[in-house]
Amino acid sequence: xxxxxxxxxxxxxxxxxxxxxxxxxxxxxxxxxxxxxxxxxxxxxxxxxxxxxxxxxxxxxxxxxxxxxxxxxxxxxxxx
Amino acid sequence: xxxxxxxxxxxxxxxxxxxxxxxxxxxxxxxxxxxxxxxxxxxxxxxxxxxxxxxxxxxxxxxxxxxxxxxxxxxxxxxxxxxxxxxxxxxxxxxxxxxxxxxxxxxxxxxxxxxxxxxxxxxxxxxxxxxxxxxxxxxxxxxxxxxxxxxxxxxxxxxxxxxxxxxxxxxxxxxxxxxxxxxxxxxxxxxxxxxxxxxxxxxxxxxxxxxxxxxxxxxxxxxxxxxxxxxxxxxxxxxxx
Amino acid sequence: xxxxxxxxxxxxxxxxxxxxxxxxxxxxxxxxxxxxxxxxxxxxxxxxxxxxxxxxxxxxxxxxxxxxxxxxxxxxxxxxxxxxxxxxxxxxxxxxxxxxxxxxxxxxxxxxxxxxxxxxxxxxxxxxxxxxxxxxxxxxxxxxxxxxxxxxxxxxxxxxxxxxxxxxxxxxxxxxxxxxxxxxxxxxxxxxxxxxxxxxxx
Numbered sequence: 385x386x387x388x389x390x391x392x393x394x395x396x397x398x399x400x401x402x403x404x405x406x407x408x409x410x411x412x413x414x415x416x417x418x419x420x421x422x423x424x425x426x427x428x429x430x431x432x433x434x435x436x437x438x439x440x441x442x443x444x445x446x447x448x449x450x451x452x453x454x455x456x457x458x459x460x461x462x463x464x
Numbered sequence: 465x466x467x468x469x470x471x472x473x474x475x476x477x478x479x480x481x482x483x484x485x486x487x488x489x490x491x492x493x494x495x496x497x498x499x500x501x502x503x504x505x506x507x508x509x510x511x512x513x514x515x516x517x518x519x520x521x522x523x524x525x526x527x528x529x530x531x532x533x534x535x536x537x538x539x540x541x542x543x544x545x546x547x548x549x550x551x552x553x554x555x556x557x558x559x560x561x562x563x564x565x566x567x568x569x570x571x572x573x574x575x576x577x578x579x580x581x582x583x584x585x586x587x588x589x590x591x592x593x594x595x596x597x598x599x600x601x602x603x604x605x606x607x608x609x610x611x612x613x614x615x616x617x618x619x620x621x622x623x624x625x626x627x628x629x630x631x632x633x634x635x636x637x638x639x640x641x642x643x644x645x646x647x648x649x650x651x652x653x654x655x656x657x658x659x660x661x662x663x664x665x666x667x668x669x670x671x672x673x674x675x676x677x678x679x680x681x682x683x684x685x686x687x688x689x690x691x692x693x694x695x696x697x698x699x700x701x702x703x704x705x
Numbered sequence: 706x707x708x709x710x711x712x713x714x715x716x717x718x719x720x721x722x723x724x725x726x727x728x729x730x731x732x733x734x735x736x737x738x739x740x741x742x743x744x745x746x747x748x749x750x751x752x753x754x755x756x757x758x759x760x761x762x763x764x765x766x767x768x769x770x771x772x773x774x775x776x777x778x779x780x781x782x783x784x785x786x787x788x789x790x791x792x793x794x795x796x797x798x799x800x801x802x803x804x805x806x807x808x809x810x811x812x813x814x815x816x817x818x819x820x821x822x823x824x825x826x827x828x829x830x831x832x833x834x835x836x837x838x839x840x841x842x843x844x845x846x847x848x849x850x851x852x853x854x855x856x857x858x859x860x861x862x863x864x865x866x867x868x869x870x871x872x873x874x875x876x877x878x879x880x881x882x883x884x885x886x887x888x889x890x891x892x893x894x895x896x897x898x899x900x901x902x903x904x905x906x907x
Binding site for chain 1: 738739740741742743744787788823867887890891892904
């Protein structure tokens with residue numbers, strides 16, 4: 385399974401969050417590794433898109449587009 | 465703590481196709497006129513959306529190939545054999561057609577003079593597209609920041625913007641061809657090639673790597689092995705979505 | 706408001722002659738697309754096991770050897786993915802859930818399947834019984850490849866294919882229903898392709 389990075393979902397993140405999350409530095413809630421969200425490992429071929437920490441592989445965020453509405457769950461991004 | 469600026473809303477808009485230019489057998493540059501285009505930074509991309517008559521929609525991202533200073537907004541599209549959108553863009557779309565897009569997108573994979581250099585651009589295949597925008601912008605502003613492109617392609621016939629790239633400091637390496645009369649390199653990008661063509665890690669170049677995922681990861685590994693700092697490396701991975 | 710149409714764009718369409726076999730909104734593909742929410746796990750069969758746990762008399766589990774000693778059958782069937790592709794006449798070999806659930810005593814009506822890599826999906830227990838579901842380990846006569854879910858995946862072809870969980874390691878029998886990974890993000894709790902139950906509320 386070849387993955388991309390979060391550059392591929394940058395537009396949807398801006399549309400939903402109002403912030404260019406890909407250009408922000410984020411920390412993984414699981415392992416603490418930090419880096420640009422753009423560098424997250426992103427799986428785009430699925431019922432939704434899943435962004436994972438490049439360091440530990442845990443889920444950082446899930447994007448699902450249903451009936452034209454995109455929802456973003458930032459479940460794996462650490463509190464600042 | 466500094467608050468993140470809230471982004472201007474990204475809205476879909478229609479752009480009119482002005483011209484299509486065949487770059488290689490598989491790639492085509494599409495020049496667009498978008499009435500509400502706010503301008504862009506070199507390295508950014510647009511999202512393109514197609515709507516079929518039954519309402520079905522398909523959306524893809526394409527890097528902007530033009531510099532902010534260029535007359536038209538240009539994207540360069542590589543046709544994927546089993547693609548859904550790329551065959552339409554490269555074979556069906558003609559001047560006069562409307563194309564829905566939103567952008568510009570991406571504050572991460574951009575170069576502006578304020579970021580300094582030296583700047584090392586490393587392209588794999590169609591990954592050369594956003595790097596060409598950076599080169600055009602760099603030239604348009606007459607920047608004195610040193611910049612170099614290292615471009616890996618399978619064969620000479622696969623080189624996009626080949627003639628134009630001769631105007632820049634470009635090193636080309638071919639992975640599937642060993643031409644007899646050839647000024648460039650052959651073989652993959654490995655630490656040896658980086659040692660000869662890239663700035664030394666001590667000079668802390670800003671490195672932009674773009675291309676298929678496997679290429680980007682191999683090159684990023686080679687850069688780090690060679691001693692470059694990960695925080696000076698920006699990556700953008702291309703692939704089917 | 707729908708945007709204007711892109712002149713000449715057709716998207717992927719199915720041949721008219723096949724359309725009766727294909728649920729609404731699907732197109733037929735000759736390929737076998739690989740979809741995933743994460744990296745492909747590579748579970749060595751030496752440490753693989755399949756478990757039935759939760760609300761039942763006694764948990765059960767099988768090692769790879771034990772699993773392969775169970776009676777298995779060949780299944781040829783169409784499969785339908787919620788991302789709109791359908792693949793016709795796909796051929797698999799696997800152990801029926803009827804075999805695995807044989808003699809299980811339970812009050813549970815719900816199942817949560819769990820997998821290497823953390824993926825989960827939920828189904829009614831009834832939909833795993835009576836010849837409707839298998840744990841498959843072969844595709845087209847060859848051992849199931851990791852990218853398609855090998856060593857073994859859940860196979861429930863009467864529902865959208867996200868329910869046929871790849872890299873399955875067991876099922877948890879539950880008295881209460883709990884949504885799995887995609888279900889918790891708005892995908893339909895049941896997922897009947899013939900009723901086009903893609904999303905909650907369909």
